[in-house]
Amino acid sequence: MKPGLKRAAAWLAGAAVLALCFAAYLRPAFMLDLANRIYLCF
Secondary structure: OOHHHHHHHHHHHHHHHHHHHHHHHHOHHHHHHHHHHHHHHO
16 A cells, blocks of 8 residues: 555545544434444444
8 A cells, every 4th residue: 555545535534534533422322322232343
């Protein structure tokens, strides 16, 4: 994998995490339900 591609993937992953954090403030019930579903898969 090229270094530039790794860097872009890291930025994209960070942006996705931040977007999920902001979504948690906008729709807390949905995010709680999603977290519970992910937790129950483990």
